[in-house]
Amino acid sequence: MADLAMRATELVKWFGEGDAKTVAVRGVSFDANFGEMLYIVGPSGSGKTTLLSIISGILRPNEGTVSVEDEDIWNMKSDQLAEFRLNRVGFVFQDYHLFPRLTTVENVAIPLILKRLDWNKSMDEAMGFLEIVGLKDRARLPPVKLSGGEQQRVAIARAIASRPDILIFDEPTASLDGDTGRRIVDFVKKNILNEKRCIIIVTHDSRIFEYADRIMKMEDGRITGFEQGVGHEE
Ligand SMILES: Nc1ncnc2c1ncn2[C@@H]1O[C@H](COP(=O)(O)OP(=O)(O)O)[C@@H](O)[C@H]1O
Ligand SMILES: [Mg+2]
Structure with a gap:
């Protein structure tokens, strides 16, 4: 069943x-x-x-x-x-809803920081989720430097970050x-x-x-x- x-x-x-x-x-x-x-x-x-x-x-x-x-x-x-x-629940929107002033890894870390995980640990974990979506090498870039498909993958990494x-x-x-x-x-x-x-x-x-x-x-x-x-x- x-x-x-x-x-x-x-x-x-x-x-x-x-x-x-x-x-x-x-x-x-x-x-x-x-x-x-x-x-x-x-x-x-x-x-x-x-x-x-x-x-x-x-x-x-x-x-x-x-x-x-x-x-x-x-x-x-x-x-x-x-x-x-x-x-x-994790939510992924059509137009990604990434924060333009944050780096890619910071965007992924948002839910972890909301969970009151400390900053460094949040960044480490966020990096792990970026790796899952294949974007570790983009971590320090702002979202605007990424393609549409890459931005969607960042949104997915952020959605799964809170497990x-x-x-x-x-x-x-x-x-x-x-x-x-x-x-x-x-x-x-x-x-x-x-x-x-x-x-x-x-x-x-x-x-x-x-x-x-x-x-x-x-x-x-x-x-x-x-x-x-x-x-x-x-
Ligand atoms: N916040 C809102 N205020 C008034 N009407 C809304 C609001 N959100 C959605 N609607 C109306 O509800 C109906 C369903 O919308 P929506 O759920 O966005 O459909 P879909 O996602 O399938 O396109 C539409 O007629 C839309 O205009
Ligand atoms: Mg709709």
Whole structure:
């Protein structure tokens, strides 16, 4: 049986009131399992980013629950929720969100420093994560000196630096050319995914569909179906 990483139940999220009300997520339930790469696909505006924000503890839903180890994250006290965001989930954004004034290694060290690890130890550990993504030789450069693919790898190193077991990617290849995008996802599948991690990727880039274990389809705030991915191995 699959090892459950997270369970979303009947999530609903709307923005605004009255005439301006937009319902972005309309009753979404799904499980995400350890050891799998789960894709969420759907047209622009279908609620994917809103859903990711809810399951990563950033945006409170109007209805529904997100349970991790049988505990609803949206029922947690604020310090517990902050702890969840810092230690259990890693987020990689489409446009990397790197700090331009920091060096590459400093960017990767941010979550470690937030965990109150001392500076030198944070830098040493960050260097180890940069090595995992093959960018040790870029450590002292500012992000602007790196290519798009390299910057995405820095964002991945930073996301895994806090050792999260749930890694969430929002359109990770959207700013990259096709080959670089595929190389990134190929790398993540081979080097970052393991039986104790769950990776959730929102994308509409069909060039990376081959890496999916499971594909969840969304339309207009609802799940319209699940498909076994071609990347799935029994
Ligand atoms: N902060 C917000 N305020 C108002 N409307 C929003 C906000 N965020 C998202 N929406 C709306 O919710 C819907 C879903 O958006 P989003 O989750 O970004 O979809 P996707 O990521 O699939 O493109 C869209 O109609 C969008 O305009
Ligand atoms: Mg989006």
